[in-house]
Amino acid sequence: MSQGVMVRRNVHIDLRVNGETQEASFAPYKTLLEVLREDLGLTGTKHGCELGECGACAVLVDGEPQLSCLVLAVECEGRSIETVEGMAKGAELHPLQAAFADLGAAQCGYCTPGILMTAKALLEREPSPTRDRIREAISGNLCRCTGYQQIYEAVEEAARRMKESA
Amino acid sequence: MKVIGKPRRRVDGWAKVTGRTRFADDIVLPRMLHMKLLRSPLPHAEIEAIDVSRAEKLAGVQLVLTGKDFPVTFGIMPVSQDEYPLASDRVRFVGDPVAAVIARDEQTCTEALDLIEVKYRPLKTIATPEEALATTEPRIHEYGPHGNIHRLQAHEFGDVEEALGSSDYVFEDVFFYEGNTHLAIEQQAAVAALEDAGGLVLYSSTQNPHYLHRELARVLQMPASRIRVVATPNGGGFGGRCDPANHEMVVAKAALALGRPVKICLSREEVFYVHRGRHPVLMKFRTGVTKDGRLTGIHLQTLLDGGAYGSHGAASTFYTGVLTPTTYELPRFKFEACRTFTNKPPCGPKRGHGTPQPRFGQEVQLDKIAEKLGLDPAEMRLRIAVKPNSLTANWLRIGSAGLAECIRQVVERSGWKEKFRKLPEGRGVGLACSAYMCGAGLPIYWNKMPHSGVQLLADRSGQVTALCGATEIGQGSDDVLAAMVAEVLGIGAEDVRVLTGDTGLTPVDLGSYSSRVTVMMGNAAIQAAEALKARIAEAASEQFQVAPNRLEFANGRVFLAADASKGMAFREAIELAEAKFGTLGSVGSYRPPDPPGRYKGAGAGPSPAYSYTACVVEVEVDRATGWIAVPKIWIAHDIGRVINPVLARGQVVGSVYMGLAEALMEEQVFRRLPPKLSNALVHKFPSLLEYKSPTSLDMPEVETVFVEDPDPNCPFGAKEVGQGPLLPVPPALANAIYDAVGVRIDELPITPDKVLRALEKKAKGEEPRVGPEHFPAVPYPEPVVVPPPWEGGDGNAVKGAGPKVKVPA
Numbered sequence A: 001m002s003q004g005v006m007v008r009r010n011v012h013i014d015l016r017v018n019g020e021t022q023e024a025s026f027a028p029y030k031t032l033l034e035v036l037r038e039d040l041g042l043t044g045t046k047h048g049c050e051l052g053e054c055g056a057c058a059v060l061v062d063g064e065p066q067l068s069c070l071v072l073a074v075e076c077e078g079r080s081i082e083t084v085e086g087m088a089k090g091a092e093l094h095p096l097q098a099a100f101a102d103l104g105a106a107q108c109g110y111c112t113p114g115i116l117m118t119a120k121a122l123l124e125r126e127p128s129p130t131r132d133r134i135r136e137a138i139s140g141n142l143c144r145c146t147g148y149q150q151i152y153e154a155v156e157e158a159a160r161r162m163k164e165s166a
Numbered sequence B: 001m002k003v004i005g006k007p008r009r010r011v012d013g014w015a016k017v018t019g020r021t022r023f024a025d026d027i028v029l030p031r032m033l034h035m036k037l038l039r040s041p042l043p044h045a046e047i048e049a050i051d052v053s054r055a056e057k058l059a060g061v062q063l064v065l066t067g068k069d070f071p072v073t074f075g076i077m078p079v080s081q082d083e084y085p086l087a088s089d090r091v092r093f094v095g096d097p098v099a100a101v102i103a104r105d106e107q108t109c110t111e112a113l114d115l116i117e118v119k120y121r122p123l124k125t126i127a128t129p130e131e132a133l134a135t136t137e138p139r140i141h142e143y144g145p146h147g148n149i150h151r152l153q154a155h156e157f158g159d160v161e162e163a164l165g166s167s168d169y170v171f172e173d174v175f176f177y178e179g180n181t182h183l184a185i186e187q188q189a190a191v192a193a194l195e196d197a198g199g200l201v202l203y204s205s206t207q208n209p210h211y212l213h214r215e216l217a218r219v220l221q222m223p224a225s226r227i228r229v230v231a232t233p234n235g236g237g238f239g240g241r242c243d244p245a246n247h248e249m250v251v252a253k254a255a256l257a258l259g260r261p262v263k264i265c266l267s268r269e270e271v272f273y274v275h276r277g278r279h280p281v282l283m284k285f286r287t288g289v290t291k292d293g294r295l296t297g298i299h300l301q302t303l304l305d306g307g308a309y310g311s312h313g314a315a316s317t318f319y320t321g322v323l324t325p326t327t328y329e330l331p332r333f334k335f336e337a338c339r340t341f342t343n344k345p346p347c348g349p350k351r352g353h354g355t356p357q358p359r360f361g362q363e364v365q366l367d368k369i370a371e372k373l374g375l376d377p378a379e380m381r382l383r384i385a386v387k388p389n390s391l392t393a394n395w396l397r398i399g400s401a402g403l404a405e406c407i408r409q410v411v412e413r414s415g416w417k418e419k420f421r422k423l424p425e426g427r428g429v430g431l432a433c434s435a436y437m438c439g440a441g442l443p444i445y446w447n448k449m450p451h452s453g454v455q456l457l458a459d460r461s462g463q464v465t466a467l468c469g470a471t472e473i474g475q476g477s478d479d480v481l482a483a484m485v486a487e488v489l490g491i492g493a494e495d496v497r498v499l500t501g502d503t504g505l506t507p508v509d510l511g512s513y514s515s516r517v518t519v520m521m522g523n524a525a526i527q528a529a530e531a532l533k534a535r536i537a538e539a540a541s542e543q544f545q546v547a548p549n550r551l552e553f554a555n556g557r558v559f560l561a562a563d564a565s566k567g568m569a570f571r572e573a574i575e576l577a578e579a580k581f582g583t584l585g586s587v588g589s590y591r592p593p594d595p596p597g598r599y600k601g602a603g604a605g606p607s608p609a610y611s612y613t614a615c616v617v618e619v620e621v622d623r624a625t626g627w628i629a630v631p632k633i634w635i636a637h638d639i640g641r642v643i644n645p646v647l648a649r650g651q652v653v654g655s656v657y658m659g660l661a662e663a664l665m666e667e668q669v670f671r672r673l674p675p676k677l678s679n680a681l682v683h684k685f686p687s688l689l690e691y692k693s694p695t696s697l698d699m700p701e702v703e704t705v706f707v708e709d710p711d712p713n714c715p716f717g718a719k720e721v722g723q724g725p726l727l728p729v730p731p732a733l734a735n736a737i738y739d740a741v742g743v744r745i746d747e748l749p750i751t752p753d754k755v756l757r758a759l760e761k762k763a764k765g766e767e768p769r770v771g772p773e774h775f776p777a778v779p780y781p782e783p784v785v786v787p788p789p790w791e792g793g794d795g796n797a798v799k800g801a802g803p804k805v806k807v808p809a
């Protein structure tokens, strides 16, 4: 960190998060991860490195999974951001969430929001992915607890449930 | 049974999938400040001066703390309280904290850290156990037997030399297991604040709030009754949050000094420095066998690289040997161990605590023995598997033991008989087994109080609340608590509200370590639930004019066992009980049985029960690149009784993942900077990218089988499942590689370069093995001599006894 001039003046922008437009004021160097967690109170998005290495901070930006620790929040003006807080409809869980809870895909639950968002993007593109496609899709999300097996099973189960109810 | 054994959504599942679980860094309090630590850039140095004046003047900085603010040391083990929250005169590894800045935001903290000037006088760095043994001065610590040795111990159960001398064969092998780290995805965080009347509350991602509570009281010199520790759900534990940590002490002190909430969240790099992970262990096994593959005696020597502080090391040292006799019949056993100090992040407990290392050596050596004797390694193990309800040579009491059935299961399911030594070149299978404890028989500090307490509250709303100090680290302890209470009371697990890990509200539980929670908390929960049930039954039975024991509790109802139509809702029964007895509540507690061994050192190893595991790994080795692919793993675990199959299987597969990770790639290793850059010993790669761990693409399919043989010491018979299944995976992998390409890799991790080196040696006609060549001379003491149970004696030492010492776990 240089000891020179720090830009301390906040930027002031509108962010569209989970379909809701919110006004936010924050230092321009802040990442999307930091703004979500610290300025918008959306602490469901996690971090395990803040260097783009673990996938815990994945959110959807315009439907694509992005590591929010590598995205500057100022770049997100006018884009659609989705976080884990936007998945459930009221008290009703998204099929991925329900399957993750039922099938043991969340142990400590710390990697879970990032994996849920990544899986959501996958199922939106490919409603019936093979197991290999699921493995590839979440290969950037580290999970230390599960050994991934129950995560695959939960994504497959969610895909099944979503097709049945479609 | 209605709840136990049924697959269910875990009680905290909803919170975890909605992002509502509040981890420590998710806590935000009004007027909260932030804290960061300045850490030593040198591995070993004296601190000559610290100047914090410029940092203190930076706008936004509220407080700067240094070593002089912390005169009292701490440490998880009473025998090694060797850490200062902030170092005052000496730093012992790169990452040792020396100062703290508390400011309005993290950015300001970071800027202020740059303004602190520390003058160091470098000292000789001790990088390895061999260097530690050879260096008498400087000493990293002023305690320990001498030089840079932290712990030395020796025990002999029967005359092992005599046993080896009369064996048909004696095998001698040296193995090495590299250190590695927990790598929980959550970076540790802690928030401290003042509560009403000036008491302190600390929210922290700790596995052991109770021990942290004690150490905080010691360091802050405050009565423990004015400190409350709340363990937030851990974003993975694996042993990495068992030690009280510097940042927890310092953030607490800062909040007390400033009267405002203060938060610290460690960076990933700092998490690598806090470490407390797997000890690197060099070990030598000398094992005697008969022609038909029975063990006659084992002489095991271990040498641990402990890093810069004691941590759990006194216990870890014991665990590199004490569980060796729990898997197979072993008439005599000698075990010598030594832990050294080095200038590296301290090692401590990681999943399996000290035991995966000797299991690796033992199980690989058994494979070599079977090969030499021309026996099938599965058959050989079946013949010598430890018997239920027996004592081991070192006086551990084995209860249920389903090892033989575990072996049969994996042999059958993997098609072992068709594959072993029969697959085409480059493909192979390997088998290994293990046993693990279900909680340490003794607490970390000696006392006669319960290891776990559960309190239940119930009221006319029908609500049942279960309180316990146990800590949810992802393993599912909250779910186990709810399930136990629900089963006894005949309600659903989701009908039990659980409140855990809060020293201000919940009865003491010693913490989430040594696979103790299911057994100890579970036994306490059943006791509490039975007491509550008795009251409810007494009140309800008056309605029907029957004896209370004629009632049954199930499906949310209380009814006559003889006539289910006569009954009432559980809630109505509670109303009757509340009317009859007043406010309803109950408590239960659990303390493990006294261990049979009475010699000095007998405190490490005893457990209420032992779990058993057998594993088969299949591999494909690319002879050109040394690359190892693992298509499938079969694992059978003797769990006693499954509580929630969804969670139990998750623990097994997660353990397999972590064992495979250690076997194939993970290593916490160090390098020296070039001389022009201080020559310091630094962590080779303190980042998630460079520290290689398996991704979803590396993880094979795992077939899990449970063997259920309920253990009478355990709640509903349930034994542990969180750690044991890790242990057989690394040796099974090594054995599979031998089956595939005929080379022995006697050290972990087994990387492609080692496989290639071994293949080259094989091609040249040399011994096709890569591993440590020799075991250094270690000044082990004269052993404590204890006759094994079948050679007379009463569990006491007959030589080298010394005073009986409680050795915690």
Ligand code: FES
Pocket: A046, A047, A048, A049, A050, A051, A052, A053, A054, A055, A056, A057, A058, A067, A068, A069, A070
């Ligand atoms: S926090 Fe690890 S990738 Fe963003």
Ligand code: FES
Pocket: A105, A106, A107, A108, A109, A110, A111, A112, A142, A143, A144, A145, A146, B185, B235, B236, B474
């Ligand atoms: S569930 Fe703990 S890291 Fe994935």
